[in-house]
Amino acid sequence: MTRPTPTSSESQVHPLPAPQESRVLDTDVGAIIGALTLVVVGLWSRHGGVTALGDSAAKTYTSLAQLTGLLCSEAGLLGLILITRTPLMERRYGLDRMFNWHRLLGEAMAIFLALHIAFSVASWAIPSGTMNAIQSLTGKEPYMALTSVGSVIVLLVTISSLKWFRNKLSYEMWYFVHLTAYFGLAASFSHQIVLGTDFADDALARGFWVAIHVALVAWIIWSRWGRFFVALARPLHVSAVTHEAEGITSVVLSGKHLRKAKAQGGQFYLVRQLVKGRWWQSNPFSLSAQPTTAGLRFTVKARGESSNAFTNIALGTRVIVEGPYGVCTPDVVNSEKVLLVGGGIGIGPVMSFLEQLTPQHEPIVLYRVSSEQEMSQVKGIEGLATARNGSVQTLVGPRATLKVADPFSADALLKAVPDLAQRVVIVAGPESMVKAVQRGARAAGVPVENIHAERAWW
């Protein structure tokens, strides 16, 4: 491993400072959602939506089609705000919660879309018959052919994101299907402006609608491409690769730009290799050591096409990172004692978290893996824990071979950690394990606000 001799200013390795806290409050988010809903429903009502409800069947359906169409758009707009990953929200809620809300809003959008289509067809079918209505709404009316294609895409994207389907698709496949949603949404925008009674007839409403969409598109372009180019201007390189266990590799990324970076243990980055055929893909990787000016360390498990490519990465490969993300940082702990639970590759974030704790936290680490081969860095973890007045307990073996049905039940947890109720619980690992720990810890008397979970990002 050859590295340029560090200059005197670079030779002083120090931990990276913590990223700034977000000033956004829950009430702010509520105010924005509330105001947008108010404007959307107000728009509909002001344009006669409410009075039309009691009128003839055709008018009632038309009015309901308008309302569901507007609400469909609102859910779409809010869902798209979330994928800008705006630090304003990310620093407060964390990317995993934002993704979750994005998914919920996507599902809400699909439901409103289905209702909107049903009400539109019903209202057009009254004067002209169902077949004529369907013909008009899929092609005859201006922009409706485009809109129909868009609706089909949006519905397909939603279906592909349902848990059942999502688990059957590779990440790469799902990602490409998901990208087409942009086209679907853009395709349906035209009919809102041209056919949508609320916008076609009212210049002010139309101006507002176009303006918020343009602003959102600009924001998304900035968040996707702008941040990509910023990261491109500050590339890092692979400075160390360590094989930890079967299929598990630690990679250290270094570069002079780290001197100005801010990050904390427990956080994660979106990482891209600048290698032909891979630059367009980013993977979320959790820090597995306290981030310092010397480097960011990630411990990666081979479990997909692009993460496989990371476990075999060559020294010196140029890499760009976007982040850091994640709100489960040592900031959530004050002076309380700490219990860290890491499952599988979730031990990575646990290590980086642990490294930033002090002896007053007396950290206990529970390390859960399904096989000996996957155990990694146990010595390192023990070293870190002992130096902080703490200890490590491991639980190895496939679930079926364990003596107890639920190793994270309140009883089992209390047996392993008698003072559990006085501790802050940090858990990272597979979703099922995170849920089991949350349930067990709560039952053992840990207040909800003292349980912090982070998804294991590879």
Next chain:
Amino acid sequence: MVVVSKKPTLSRQIFPAVALTVIGVGFISQLDNPGSEVVLEGAIGAVTPSTLATNTTLAPSPVISVEGSGTCDGDVVTGPTAVFKWGGLQLQATFTKKNVLCNVTVLNYPNEDDKSLSINQSALPVYNQEATEAGNAQIAVVSGATDSWRAYTAGLQAILDAHPA
């Protein structure tokens, strides 16, 4: 490392909601209200003299033969003037002997400005056609001509109500 967040003040929590609500309500109040009101004026059968002598005449709806109902030689009913946001709209409907609607003519429509004129000249013939085909006032709206649609359907419904089949 230990960051104790300052608890936000009540005013900091409430201000954004109040400000955004005020802006939202202000915005909504500025929106076009499509004269939710359509007021019907004048009696059925009476031709309201046009307020505008220069009314550009529109082609009546094509006289279509209604199967089994004979030709368009029944009652001719002149509707009330449907007064709405942009002016007045008056229709005249012709029925077959068997009292099926078979033709609609627009007697008056708002044409004071170029915008009204162009909207109505393109939309009203469509409404005439749709109404004649449907035989009632359940017709689809032409985008951009919602106000006229409200007045038109209100006026036509008044004629149909006064002239039961």
